[in-house]
Amino acid sequence: MEIRVNPTRMELNRLKRRLKMAERGHKLLKDKRDELVRQFLILVRENRELRERVEKELSSAFASFMLARASMPLEVLEEALMYPTRRLELQVSRRNIMSVYTPQFQWEAQKEGEEGNIYPYGYADTSAELDTAIETLARVMDQLLELAEKEKAVQMLADEIEKTRRRVNALEHVMIPRMEATIRYITMKLDENERGALTRLMKIKDVVRAKV
Amino acid sequence: MPTCKIAVVGDRDSILGFKTLGVATFPAADAAAALQIFRQLVAENYGVIFVTEELARDLREPIAELNRRFLPAVVPIPSSRGTLGIGMEAIRKNVEKAIGADIFSRKEG
Numbered sequence: 497m498e499i500r501v502n503p504t505r506m507e508l509n510r511l512k513r514r515l516k517m518a519e520r521g522h523k524l525l526k527d528k529r530d531e532l533v534r535q536f537l538i539l540v541r542e543n544r545e546l547r548e549r550v551e552k553e554l555s556s557a558f559a560s561f562m563l564a565r566a567s568m569p570l571e572v573l574e575e576a577l578m579y580p581t582r583r584l585e586l587q588v589s590r591r592n593i594m595s596v597y598t599p600q601f602q603w604e605a606q607k608e609g610e611e612g613n614i615y616p617y618g619y620a621d622t623s624a625e626l627d628t629a630i631e632t633l634a635r636v637m638d639q640l641l642e643l644a645e646k647e648k649a650v651q652m653l654a655d656e657i658e659k660t661r662r663r664v665n666a667l668e669h670v671m672i673p674r675m676e677a678t679i680r681y682i683t684m685k686l687d688e689n690e691r692g693a694l695t696r697l698m699k700i701k702d703v704v705r706a707k708v
Numbered sequence: 709m710p711t712c713k714i715a716v717v718g719d720r721d722s723i724l725g726f727k728t729l730g731v732a733t734f735p736a737a738d739a740a741a742a743l744q745i746f747r748q749l750v751a752e753n754y755g756v757i758f759v760t761e762e763l764a765r766d767l768r769e770p771i772a773e774l775n776r777r778f779l780p781a782v783v784p785i786p787s788s789r790g791t792l793g794i795g796m797e798a799i800r801k802n803v804e805k806a807i808g809a810d811i812f813s814r815k816e817g
Contacts, residue, residue, distance in 0.1 A: 509734035558788040633725045644756045648781035654802040
């Protein structure tokens with residue numbers, strides 16, 4: 497299918513320029529897509545492994561919490577965990593992957609009170625299971641934040657790849673063939689006009705010569 | 709560098725321990741309550757939101773919407789009742805979206 501235009505030389509030149517531009521854009525976008533996919537595959541593999549590990553460790557942390565809950569009354573448990581000794585601060589920077597900006601996190605636990613003590617309670621009323629649970633959870637937290645970073649990047653890359661692929665396909669299968677068809681149409685029309693003019697001239701020449 | 713906060717949304721049992729780590733916890737009984745909390749968290753500039761898979765299951769659309777932005781990052785985590793495989797499912801979906809086929813399909817599954 498061709499674009500509806502006036503079959504003039506000016507239009508033809510414009511179309512040829514546009515076609516060249518479209519072909520260059522198509523090549524660049526194709527390169528972009530290939531590189532995005534390469535980066536994506538690296539990230540997604542890491543993401544899978546990380547998630548598997550995190551889910552396993554988190555389950556074990558939850559299991560110890562269940563034990564802790566079973567071995568002490570709920571009110572005591574909630575009271576013990578009421579006032580945290582730390583505050584987790586997150587710093588966000590941007591990472592540029594093929595001009596897709598993904599967040600990167602840096603975190604730091606701000607300790608309040610005793611140095612290095614992650615347990616916000618005295619040991620008198622609480623069970624040992626709770627200590628284990630909190631220790632596991634503290635370990636998992638680092639990986640969880642890493643997971644958040646990776647998963648976000650994977651998601652954003654997937655969106656970008658989809659968008660780029662659509663653009664590549666639109667150029668390759670719609671825009672470029674359409675322009676080529678139109679260029680063909682205009683050249684044929686112009687050629688036809690030229691032939692028409694030529695035959696007309698010859699005919700007139702015959703008529704004029706016959707009169708003389 | 710801008711700083712931001714971390715939140716955990718889920719049922720009471722699952723989020724209990726996170727509080728000790730200095731993470732803000734928000735108990736949510738069902739998806740509707742969680743959605744309400746999400747809105748509040750976005751307005752208050754939270755950077756990372758962990759949400760239990762049980763809630764994430766019913767909030768796929770809002771979570772996908774949030775994840776298209778730069779921040780926050782919404783991450784499904786297993787709850788205290790175990791994993792539903794939603795996090796893995798999300799990764800698989802992303803692979804399908806990007807590559808066009810699930811190239812990491814499980815051999816054992």
